[in-house]
Amino acid sequence: MGVLLPLPFEQFLLQDSFLSALFFIITFFLMGASVKFIDDAFDEKAHSRRIALILSPITAIIWAIVMALHPAAALLLTAITLGVLIKGKVDNIAFVIAVLCIYLVYFFIGDWEFITNPFYLVPLAVITIGGIIDEVGNDFVDKKHLYKEGLIGKLIHWFFEYRFVMKIVVLVFALLNVYPLFFFIAFFCWDLGYEIIMHYSKYVLRKRKFYYDKKASNY
Secondary structure, eight states: OOOSSOHHHHHHHTTTOHHHHHHHHHHHHHHHHHHHHHHHHHHTOOSOHHHHHHHHHHHHHHHHHHHHHOHHHHHHHHHHHHHHHHTTOOOSHHHHHHHHHHHHHHHHHOOTHHHHSHHHHHHHHHHHHHHHHHHHHHHHHHHHTGGGSHHHHHHHHHHHHTTHHHHHHHHHHHHTTSSOTHHHHHHHHHHHHHHHHHHHHHHHHHHHHHHHHHHHHTO
16 A cells, blocks of 8 residues: 655655655654653643643654655654553553554555565564663663662663663664664654653643642642
8 A cells, every 4th residue: 555645745755855854853753742742641640631632643643644654764653652552651542542543544555564574674673672671671760769879870760761772773773774864863853852741741740839839838
């Protein structure tokens, strides 16, 4: 099945030009930010769940279209999805809707070469494993509070907090010419969008706590 988009647009994105690279970098950034917004709306109650539920199918449709436009995008975005699925991180209705929408849309518009072609299948498996290691490591450092354990503890906490296993693996495959180097930048920007919203959520929660603490002190 082919991509249901104008052929010149699809060919333009496959040319690996500056503008096509910019397209993937921006869309990856926005998808990462959206995923974290949805996550924090349900897990931390930092944002409106109604907005998160609206964002969910919109993000999923964009996700599926971006996957369909380049096999490298399909590889990286599927590795992200598999990592969170295997670790049981698809734990709210918005994420369930998103995952179902992604692969329902992709079924009709996408190409499954990134699964059927060993050239992509091996990197997909390795990057997914890297993502799982990151998730396990992130849970471990959060539970053990390693940032309190001196310099080494802080470095380990930082390494897994910002999920560097997957970043390193994605960079290695880019250097091996499995896909263009700008896809590493796009992947990094996915994480950057995710981290920006993470810090914004923390700010919202601190501000809310300050408001309620101040309000309580006035009684």
